[in-house]
Amino acid sequence: MLTVHHLETSRSQRILWLLEELGVPYEIKVYKRDAKTRIAPAELKAIHPLGKSPVVTDDGDVIAESGAIIEYLAEKYGSAGKGELAHLEPPRGTREYRQCRYWMHYAEGSLMNWLVMKLVFVTIPNRPMPFLAKPIARAICAKVQAQLIDPNLQAAIRFLDSHLARNRWFAGDEITMADFQMSFAVEALLSRATGAADHPHLSAYRDRIRARPAYQRAEAKGGPTIMAS
Numbered sequence: 001m002l003t004v005h006h007l008e009t010s011r012s013q014r015i016l017w018l019l020e021e022l023g024v025p026y027e028i029k030v031y032k033r034d035a036k037t038r039i040a041p042a043e044l045k046a047i048h049p050l051g052k053s054p055v056v057t058d059d060g061d062v063i064a065e066s067g068a069i070i071e072y073l074a075e076k077y078g079s080a081g082k083g084e085l086a087h088l089e090p091p092r093g094t095r096e097y098r099q100c101r102y103w104m105h106y107a108e109g110s111l112m113n114w115l116v117m118k119l120v121f122v123t124i125p126n127r128p129m130p131f132l133a134k135p136i137a138r139a140i141c142a143k144v145q146a147q148l149i150d151p152n153l154q155a156a157i158r159f160l161d162s163h164l165a166r167n168r169w170f171a172g173d174e175i176t177m178a179d180f181q182m183s184f185a186v187e188a189l190l191s192r193a194t195g196a197a198d199h200p201h202l203s204a205y206r207d208r209i210r211a212r213p214a215y216q217r218a219e220a221k222g223g224p225t226i227m228a229s
Contacts (some may be wrong), residue, residue, distance in 0.1 A: 002026040005047050005055040006222050008033055009039050011066050011184045012054030018073055018180045018219035022080045028221055047097075057072045066184075068105050070177050087174040099171040103178035107185045114152045115188045121145050122192075153193040160186070161199035181208055184225060189224045 004019065006012045006028050006187050019026050022210050030071050031053065045051035048064045055064045056072075074088040081088055090096035122145075125138040163170070170178040190197060197203055209215050218224060 004028050004047050007031045007053030008223045010053050013222050014180045014183045015054045015069055016222045020214035020217045023076050024077045043066045047217045074177050084175055088177050096171045100176045100178045103170040104181050109155055111185045114149055117149050125212045134176050143146050157199055161202045164201040187225045
């Protein structure tokens with residue numbers, strides 16, 4: 001039986017969404033974050049040495065990393081996808097294939113780096129520290145965000161909104177692996193970046209995936225995609 005080792009409010013939500021879309025039977029094991037540190041529990045290291053999520057186990061194999069898991073599931077179970085899900089991996093050599101591959105890499109290789117940094121630098125001033133250190137930490141974090149993180153997030157917002165103005169899905173007219181990979185990054189971007197909601201095509205894309213019954217079932221099973229502020 002395929003098992004998803006799911007950490008709450010994490011990237012593994014997109015794995016649940018894909019499985020719900022495909023209708024593939026699976027088990028879900030939910031792991032809770034530490035209430036204070038928000039770090040994943042040590043139990044995940046029993047599944048994979050890095051102790052990160054998502055991780056899936058299937059027929060004795062352990063597969064980690066979102067992109068690798070999505071590609072594995074599309075390869076093994078993609079034939080279950082009918083109608084609009086019939087092109088999870090577009091035909092090689094096509095524009096759609098190249099677009100799909102690009103966004104599969106962009107999600108983690110470019111966008112999530114800045115989103116993680118944003119979360120870290122927002123959180124640091126609220127962590128326990130000596131009283132006199134707090135204003136220094138706050139000033140440093142604000143400067144890093146203003147001069148480095150936020151400009152890159154704003155560039156990403158404009159880039160994504162422009163692309164989605166011309167494409168219903170990330171690789172074109174059909175939903176593909178890229179949409180599952182990008183879904184968490186889009187949710188995080190609209191949650192964390194200033195002014196992100198003012199970009200209508202990006203917001204419409206987020207609303208479109210949220211409206212899908214499979215997406216709603218995934219959140220019902222795994223909890224909310226993004227941690228509440």
